[in-house]
Amino acid sequence: MFNHIFKKKNSSVRTISIDSSTIVTDLCSIGAKYNTDKSPYSVNSVCARHRKGYTAVYEILLGQLRNKPINFCEIGIEAGASLQAFSEYFTRASIFGMEYSNEKIVRCQNLMIPRTTILNTDVNNPKTLDLSFQRTQCQFDIIIDDSSHVTDSQLNIIEVATQYLKQGGILIIEDLFRKESENVFASLQSFINKNFSFHSFIICHHDNRNSWDNDKIWYGIKR
Template identity: 30%
Template sequence: MGRLREYFDSNDKRLIDKWVHYFDIYENHFGRFVNQKVNVLEIGVFHGGSLQMWKDYFGPQATIYGLDINPKCKCIEEEQIKIIIGDQGDREFWKRTIPGLPQFDIIIDDGGHYVHQQKVTFEELFPILAENGVYLVEDLHTSYWSEAGGGLRNSNSFIEYSKNIIDSLNGWHQKPSNVDYLTTSVGSLTYYDSTLVVEKKARSAPYRYTTGHLSY
């Protein structure tokens, strides 16, 4: 059992609500940031328990930011934890807010889970994610729910939207080539049950060559 699951199971601080299988995902992708000087943003504060969990996990050099539309969440601020109030689905909010934000090493979208919110948030925040940073979108099962703006193979869902990122990742191999910002900045996409992890990495055109001797 990893440290995050141990913290969750023994939590007697602020309330945390998480799908249990997420903890292995967190450990797999966040472990390299532990005890480093990092900025972490979680969208969707709820009662603030997960912000306290990240503070404990990443250590004393980490600064944890939470964003929520509910102004009551301001009371959750404490040492190493800062709260931003705003609507993640509002591009104008992000345009006003982003200039005052630090560069984030980890961004976790656990916000409203409506597909338009997830798209706007990714498009506005992925560009300010640090090189080699991690962008994680949770609760993608809402992409299959009509009430959240999705549905199976609904072109508006975030699942379908994210499939376009796969095409961008492979932009150099298309005929003709179709290279865009995501082609040069996405290192990998990893899908799990209800979760997508996008790792950021500067990329140039792939190339190949041969070494060794002919066999026949």
Template identity: 25%
Template structure:
């Protein structure tokens, strides 16, 4: 974890709100806190050497893998968003998305797939997918790739800012000549980010592939995810199309991406997890 990443995640919001005296104090303590937390940061695990441990190579239950690797996609997890030095083994309730994933992935797990996860964070879900899809390549994208705690010949971790069209274009669309069989969008969940990620990357999805948006309802239910209360949200766009086959206009959807979506979308399903919604889209 880089010092800049530590500041951005844990202190930037405090610094912006602080008065001059408090800003000076924050600037002094950040390097101290940073080096203390480095001691507690989990070591990077080579999953290629991890395969035969704990019987994970025989695990076919994705929910159990999410739980094992402490992903919030599972039923419970340790709080991975606290300072590393303040983490405890106490479990909190997860999103409970495992059963939805299992429903769509069960018949794909033995295939040779390219799977893109946007918003990989520490890589806990990527590690779970690594063991579930034993023959697949995992592409893990995040705005802070230095947080990623796993490595493997089948995993590639890299930078992308899902709030920036140019970053998506440069770091995903232009970078990879191959398309993906599964794309999981689990990044910032902000209003604009959700829309541009889906409509820009839908053309990078192979025929028959799945595009998944986690916390679909964040811009509808959390003000911090949609500060200007813009409309329509991605949830509203998908529900309108699901029910009436009408694709609402948005300034964040380019005409060619809109046409591509209309010509290639096969189905849209929206489910409610323990707290929030998850959308699973299939391409023709």
């Protein structure tokens, strides 16, 4: 299925590279339908017309949950394209979108995405972020961060969101630069090692990508 998978050895921090250029998954097609930049087949995404190879990778990482009654959260909703795609893909999911911009919140609420609730949050403020998760009144199977892409905010999300993940729940931090050091989250390494049974950076390559080389994710499975 994939052209190349590489895993760095002898390190507590690992990077895997996946090239999905030769396949089109269901999530790839659904993502392209809504023009989310997560799909390498989107024609005109609102995110600077970017295309990334996330959807095929997510099909592998998340596909086993597709038709299960899960709780799903995306932090950073932009125009709602990915929320629409995830709502269609995860047929029984309760979906929460979290966003700072009131304009984007209203826009996404007007889309009336099935099974989706939009909440205000601020990833720069851990207390506000924690209160937003408290308002959901649930534990999550999947949490994806696609918000500010600022390291301090990403650290806040890892530290706060982890307590709202179920055992075996998945946390993904999107849009890291390929050249970003594996030590970018070093200040939380002990916390990560304690709370996650597996964690890795994943370079999501696709020949059709169009980005600023920011198509790497951090992926963790909660203990």
